[in-house]
Amino acid sequence: MPTTLQFNTPSGAVNLIDGTNFAAEEWTPSVAGWRRSSMGGVGPFGEIDEEIKVLVTGATAAAVYANVKKINDALLDAERCTRGESVTAVQLSYQPASTLQAAHVVGRTDRDTTSGLGLDATYDAAAQRYWTRVTVGFRRRGWWIQSGSAPANAGAASQPSVFALTFASSSDVAGPVDLYLRPQNTINTWPTGVLLYGSQAGDISIFEAESMASGSPLGWSSVADGTYLARGGSVLRCIPSLPNTATTCNKIAGPSPMYYGVGAVWAAVRNNTTHNATFQMRINLVQTNTGRIISSTPWAVIPPSMNTPTLISLGMLTHSRATAGNVSISVTVSADISADALDIDYIGILQLRDETCGAVPLDGVLTLGMSQSVGTPLQAVFEGDMRVYSRALSYIQSQSDLTTSPLVAKAPLPILAKGNTLYVCYLATHGTNWTFAQDPNSHVAVTMAASGILYPAGIVPK
């Protein structure tokens, strides 16, 4: 007998084992499968149909039907919430042993056009009670989600930096996370960028491009650009000596290790043009010992209009098998006109290992109207508690008055973590700056802190 089995609804709990109004008689939780759809937004596991046989009782027939209505209302609210109406989510809360967990109820079972309730009312004359045996059919999301762990914090660091969040509890499978990114300085715009996350060390790698200059052929150099907040103070500059002729810089070790086959690549670049050159650029994954190219990203075009630091997505690098630490990366560049310069500040690589590694582009620069005073800066919030919401949320919030502005996440949320760690990094250029600045037109770097809450999850109840 479980400790808890109830629907948590907008109008209160419907306790299916209270012994007074409800007595669940028969139910075995189903175990969700891996979701085959490639559309995201609702977690990695499929929805699953459940059937609970419940004995509904009451002193009068009306009381019985009122109790039945509570279940019916729960299913209605669940469906409304799932369709996007402004209704709080309905959870099936379940505690078979020591752990309370909940699943998001989607609504009726698939293709069910009835209420989801099979009704058969009877009057028990001997007991002088009315009762009905109801079969509650409903669909829930595959996750069982526990309450969030205590917030994990990572100290302030200049951007972009990889923050490590270590949670007090651990998740068996990919569990949703609330994440807060908190600039420590005054800002009035949040620059477009890409949030990277992974749940293993090494999922996210940031490389200082200028370190590739040493040993590179003619045309490659390291150039100081601290004025514009270059990461590490310098950028890698490539001035091709011949038009339409590719040149490749020296390799540097990483990503370390390229262990699961596929990694997505971003780079902060600037077309430092004086002659209107258009550059093409690709990143190569090469064998460290032989220099042989294992794979390259597709060519990215960097037009003259990209004349301020810009974060670009270069696509994916691939590797056929787990190989610890014997791969490096290099950069190949060509231009239609020689003598112009392409500057590269840093290269970010995200291992696409499983669903706990992801990239979330944050779309659009949001002008927030006024500067926030130092000490009460803005924060980016990613809410992932999928027990409560039909979908994960993202927004910018003032820490002083908690007002919010939209933050468009151009990739499926929630952020997911497995085990007890999460690594996050926000890649962004800002106006004329290579990195996140207080203002796109001034050159004061932002330091940022991160914190998060993990909601441990499983597909088998604990």
Add this chain to the structure above:
Amino acid sequence: MYHRLSMLIYSAPGGSLLLDATPYVLKCNFSQGERGCERLTADLSLALWQLYWLYDMAGVAHVVVSDGISDIWAGRLEDPGISLNDSGVGLRITALGYWRALSDIQYTSVWSTTDFRAFRPVTRDEVATAQPEAFTIDTNGRINIAPQLNASYGNSPWTVAEVAAIYPDKGRGSWGYVQFEVELYMPAGWTFRFGTWSGSAPGAGAFTEITTLASTGGVQRVAYVWAFSAAPVFIFGLYRNSANAAHPNQNGVNYARVNYFRLCNGYNRAVATTTTTAAVGNGTNVTITPASMTNISAGQRLRLAGGGASEMITVASVGTTTITATRVRNAPGGGYPIGSTMDGVVVDADLIASDIVSAVTATNSAQLDSGTALIQALGRDLSDESYEDASMADLLTSLAQRGSSTGGLYEVGVDAARRLYFRPQGSFAQTWHVEADDISITRSADQLYNSAYGLYTDASGRKQRTAAVADANSKTRYAITRQAVVNTKTTNDTQAQAAAQARVTDGADPTPRGTFRLTAVYAQNGARMPAYVIRPGDTVVVIGIPAGSAAISRARQFVVAHTAYDAMDGSIDVEPKYPAATQLLRALPAGTSSTISL
């Protein structure tokens, strides 16, 4: 798979987010074709108020499918519809890729014309000094203006002959560049000139005389290459600037004759170089070494000027550092000296494609990205490009089919970032190894064309046919010659032949018809990839089909023409365009193709 997609609906590209539809998607399929993103259909389970809000929304919403690394598909929401689906009431949306933006408005512009029929005489109603009846004027393969015996010519009153070319009404741009050769044989006292009117017709607005050539009494031959201030009316004229007198010579003895004419708008690039190595004398198939080969291509007409002489020459062929001119006939004594000018106007397809981007964004600013970085030149000079009320989609498709100077194929489309691309086919393509579980394919000779000739009209309006070009390997393999006719708008034989070559390059191997349903996609080094990474133009190698005969190899490895991705089960259907084996086949001598295996 670790890749999950999101589907977002914005008010417009760069606009506000209306709906993150990701959690509400019941069905989602999207396709890509040779023109980029093609069609997306999706069923969304939404609240009623959201249904009607989206259904009734003003404007054309922007739909994006993204995996967080890049936009996989983007288009505009053209057809929202409320319908009953399996889960009750839902919204069915159909979005179409931004290639559609090229069908929203029409395009009118003359980039370059060599057609003498563009000119007609200027009448006295238009310009008071004009008196076309006093001259014999014809535009048959030239512009010929000749005074008549005993007719009175002079400046009291003025008796001027003028012919005008008028830029299309409300077209983009105006005339801005002219090149031609004039042969003037008039008694002393006559003047040949060319100029412009700033209004929309001769006599309207201000007249600008660009330059004049005074007669000497002998035969004069002078070539001009001239950029001038933009104007909608361009004229050639002939007049006598002295007291009126009867013309003493028989009809046809004296004339002003314009040949090798080309009139362009102002948005072009140029050949601007000089001769090196040696003087250039008269002759046929004359080799000339320019200081720079930039923008020079076969079929082009250029001015050669030096040593007090000038003429228009035709580039027959282009080497690495030299060109061959079909004929040089006006060289001064000792030939054109080293350092003689070689110049001419050049119109390439990239200029036209870039202007189309400007035209679209000027009217529908959000429908295309204004960037032109993915637009590449054909490396050819297009001599006859006149468009009136043309579909931009058709126009760009036609330009891509012209092929490069070597007959290489081009591809044109709009990608998920709403950028127009115009580039050599396959230049951004990748190769994938795939597993397929449902293969349906047939080989058909219907689209086989291993020979072609071009059809064009010369400057005089006569229909001309180029020599046929053919693919010898294809003729050997299929033991049949199937010939295509390629209609072109050019007046230039070389350019028409290049278009025919492009047709043969495209059709030398029959396109397999069919569909492959792919269940797994791998990078060339074996890494598993999401199926949606496959794009039209990519090459796929089907792992399950063994390497064998050439015919089998064509089904095993092919270039993708079309993809349709089902986001609900992660499968993708691909249709082949042509077998990649073609490229190997061409590298072999005729008669050896049947032994190829991949």
